[in-house]
Amino acid sequence: MPPILTIDVALLALVDGQLSVALIKRDKAPSEGLYALPGGYVHEDEDEDVKGAAERVLKEKLAVKPPYLEEFGTFSGKLRDPRGWSLTVVHYALTADPVDSPLVKVFPVGKLPGLPFDHNEIIARVVERVRSKTTYSSLPVHLMPKKFTIPELHAAYEAILGERMNLASFRRKVDGMGALEEVPGEMRVSGRSRPAQVYRVALRYRSKLSLRGRGL
Amino acid sequence: MPPILTIDVALLALVDGQLSVALIKRDKAPSEGLYALPGGYVHEDEDEDVKGAAERVLKEKLAVKPPYLEEFGTFSGKLRDPRGWSLTVVHYALTADPVDSPLVKVFPVGKLPGLPFDHNEIIARVVERVRSKTTYSSLPVHLMPKKFTIPELHAAYEAILGERMNLASFRRKVDGMGALEEVPGEMRVSGRSRPAQVYRVALRYRSKLSLRGRGL
DNA sequence: GGAATAGTGTCTCTAAGACAATATGGA
């Protein structure tokens, strides 16, 4: 009997200023009825590769086509699934607006219930990776809506890392990364303060989906 | 028919100052007789997880128990293996002394022959990762013998990256990383010059094998 | 004008590169 091969996807988003993950109520055994990471088997006829399988699961189960999807790594062994020796290729995806539905619920990563299999550990490791990448890359831009301001992005970084960052240095850093471009003329007003310049993700930083196969 | 699940290992070493990879002559179809990455199926009864399978393959096929072994990622799809939709979990390992044998040959990564499956691409991607990690981590210490000097380690970094590095800054950097410790009193003499202090990898940086499951 | 937040300028500090100066064992 060959090992059980599955893929799982951790779809992350910022909800109410908290890094959160979309979980789905399992509709079959084992652990039927419990929330878990969306996942499934590879469909050899329709999935080009495991990343394709992850995209399909995102579309079918979560109804999202997120701008960022990357393989995280595998989790395998005899004990993690009651059905036997199994291997799952875990992916993580970032989105601005996860869809809440009767079956899908978005949990802050700090307030997860007990999950089946090793999904608590998987999420913990994915979050660790996302926090790590946040410290040196523009990854969190993929958690933002199409248009956003620097202060909004700054707040997202602070929410993900759980610590304050210097805003002036942050400005210099995002400038230097070249991941953003101004939306000409557009300013965002919030309250009775100076309006902020609106930005969007630069073209070459969008849609990692199409850059198949290149890690990072 | 479920996907074919295999693991492959890219064992890297520095041979004659060149980053090199150990390839093994395949003893069965497909591509029998060609050099390829050592790999194989997961043995559900003896492999704790895919990393365990990689360790077993290293031991059985290459007769090494390297100090560093890490999962790289997966390669999957319909086209990469003539037998059908397949997935391989690629690992990379670092060693100081790869064993050359009738079946195993060590090739400089810049002078690889055409390899079966997608093994040329796999090796290219692994090398890219190792070079990247070399720029910001102490990874290359695992390519060194038990005892070595800073200038020797410096030469290893230059060989991996293919570019010159400032030796004084390099000293400061390895100092700061805390990955090394002096071997008290031991000096290495080479030629008629001042002898160099001998170092070894600090305990907590050895044997990533035991730190199962933690990426990086 | 005042409140509140956006954005800029400047100072300091740290880390890295360049490179000069010193150290040491073998020939």
Next chain:
DNA sequence: TCCATATTGTCTTAGAGACACTATTCC
């Protein structure tokens, strides 16, 4: 002694954080 390389010290430069200052809108 000299040669060759190891090791240290110093100067300069680039980038990040701290923080004060200016800008702009609504009230």
